[in-house]
Amino acid sequence: MSFRGTIFDVDGVLVDSPHEQAWREGLRQLMENDWSDVRGQTTYAPEKFTPEVYQRVMSGKPRYAGAQSALEHFEVPDAERRAREYGDRKQVMIVELIEASQFHAYPDALRFVLAVKDMGLRIAAASSSKNANAFLERIRLDEFVEGEGLSYGFVRPGYTLLDILDANVSGRDFEQGKPHPEIFLTAAEELEVPPEESFVVEDAANGVQAAKAGNMAALGLARAEDEELLEEAGADLVVTSLDDVSLDALAIGRLERRGTW
Ligand SMILES: [Mg+2]
Known part of the structure; x- marks a missing residue:
């Protein structure tokens, strides 16, 4: 699968x-x-x-x-x-x-989003923060792709991260927050993909727990030297950069580290 x-x-x-x-x-x-x-x-x-x-x-x-x-x-x-x-x-x-655009998108995350989308997976954003959409609509993917020397047909001039999402449930009011899986299950439903054929990318332990509680795979992203916390929360793979995820493994439904697979 x-x-x-x-x-x-x-x-x-x-x-x-x-x-x-x-x-x-x-x-x-x-x-x-x-x-x-x-x-x-x-x-x-x-x-x-x-x-x-x-x-x-x-x-x-x-x-x-x-x-x-x-x-x-x-x-x-x-x-x-x-x-x-x-x-x-x-x-x-x-x-x-x-x-004032006093924030930045993580380049490894943008590379990963683009690669995953290009592989034909449907992608969603799911943040409980009311500010999330304000970030997403300010991240210019056309400029990023050009700066990285990449080329993706689905990134048109002026496109932001918000424009390439297939679903977005960020900022909505849910009855229960993470670690309850409601937010991720709603995202999967709107992607029209069964939870067990989805994986969640999370940097927080309660988000990893929410993914697992929703019967999804969890990719833990440890940007703050907290690998152990994410592993203990049940992440199927923990990396410190999304550049370390094997795209070849992903293509056959596995979360593996690049180089070991
Ligand atoms: Mg987070």
Whole structure:
């Protein structure tokens, strides 16, 4: 049996999204302006908001929960009450960053998307983030293909990543989030491909779990040195770059590393 469909997560798989930057910049603005009166009561300083703090305290949490965790970390008074204002400020920041194109698509992911599509598989995007479509519609595939010296007939002038998708369920409201498989099962349904003939590309453990719970194959993408987490979550193959996936193996329905197969 071979694969007929591929479903891509967006943040961390296709796009290096500026969430961390938006959180950092949002708090800096609040502390300098609206919240300057309580600043002396906190442990906050701009340079203390490190990538390590972001990963440990905030990453992977829903917007307001992440905001509250960060405020508690910096001992900001009334963290629970202020979390909403901080979360809303972060959303304003991220929209500004998206509109200013302050993000980039991962080149290995674009090469892989194009190769898989060219093999005749149907492709979908499935992100729970409300911002995902704003990223997808700003990634110009025609420019990427030209820059890489590639040639694909299905990439017409002006085409973005959004234009070549066969289905897109990003940003929709689902009853249950990952690790529940609902989002991926809906994507497969809209691709008109049975789940067992699909594979999901995910960088998060709960996304890998969602794929497996939906009876799909899972390709784990460990961009943050977290191979073990993805393996433990049940990924059928874990790579650190999508360039490492064997396209020959894919063509006969197997997820294997290039070079070993
Ligand atoms: Mg992700």
